[in-house]
Amino acid sequence: EIVLTQSPATLSLSPGERATLSCRASQSVSNFLAWYQQKPGQPPRLLIYDASNRPTGTPARFSGSGSGTDFTLTISSLEPEDFAVYYCQQRYNWPRTFGQGTKLESK
Amino acid sequence: QVQLVQSGAEVKKPGASVKVSCKAAGYTFISYGISWVRQAPGQGLEWMGWISAYNGNTNYAQKFQGRVTMTADTSTTTAYMEVRSLRSDDTAVYYCARDLRMAAGGDWFDPWGQGTLVIVAS
Numbered sequence: 001e002i003v004l005t006q007s008p009a010t011l012s013l014s015p016g017e018r019a020t021l022s023c024r025a026s027q028s029v030s031n032f033l034a035w036y037q038q039k040p041g042q043p044p045r046l047l048i049y050d051a052s053n054r055p056t057g058t059p060a061r062f063s064g065s066g067s068g069t070d071f072t073l074t075i076s077s078l079e080p081e082d083f084a085v086y087y088c089q090q091r092y093n094w095p096r097t098f099g100q101g102t103k104l105e106s107k
Numbered sequence: 108q109v110q111l112v113q114s115g116a117e118v119k120k121p122g123a124s125v126k127v128s129c130k131a132a133g134y135t136f137i138s139y140g141i142s143w144v145r146q147a148p149g150q151g152l153e154w155m156g157w158i159s160a161y162n163g164n165t166n167y168a169q170k171f172q173g174r175v176t177m178t179a180d181t182s183t184t185t186a187y188m189e190v191r192s193l194r195s196d197d198t199a200v201y202y203c204a205r206d207l208r209m210a211a212g213g214d215w216f217d218p219w220g221q222g223t224l225v226i227v228a229s
Contacts, residue, residue: 044202099151
């Protein structure tokens with residue numbers, strides 16, 4: 001099973017600042033990595049897939065990068081609605097696995 | 108629009124079973140697989156398994172093998188997930204989520220159902 005480790009566990013920033021979230025895989029997942037955003041009381045929402053692709057509806061301030069074992073989600077300038085929990089997930093092989101999440105909180 | 112609507116909250120006793128439904132609308136049901144993901148209170152996301160709505164093929168997380176059954180009813184465009192021998196640590200919100208792309212054999216999860224809270228308590 002591929003283990004995904006996210007860092008930091010919590011990130012405290014202010015609106016307008018740049019956020020950088022990390023996800024490291026225990027073995028290479030090529031580019032088979034996605035990022036999800038989850039707000040309280042809501043299901044997760046797909047933000048980035050195939051490491052760097054944005055589905056329709058994901059704002060351009062969200063970008064993903066990386067391949068192999070190291071991945072980054074960057075939010076270029078935080079909006080108030082971006083404060084949430086972010087999860088990475090791999091589909092390189094079965095079972096699908098998630099990281100433990102990074103909570104992005106408002107400073 | 109594409110929509111997954113799940114059944115309502117359940118309260119079960121330890122040892123019982125629960126069957127959660129996920130009604131799909133707005134797309135060709137058999138063209139996409141569906142995964143089930145659960146989230147215990149205050150915890151992260153845990154993938155449970157995937158089913159092809161086309162042929163019923165499944166892939167379960169080893170942790171749930173033998174205790175979870177996923178099915179898909181093409182006549183009603185509804186996916187089901189049954190968990191047997193419930194324990195208190197099965198208390199969680201259970202989500203269904205469709206594959207992002209058709210015929211992808213276990214793709215990214217998009218969209219998601221609204222979630223079904225299952226509480227296991229004596």
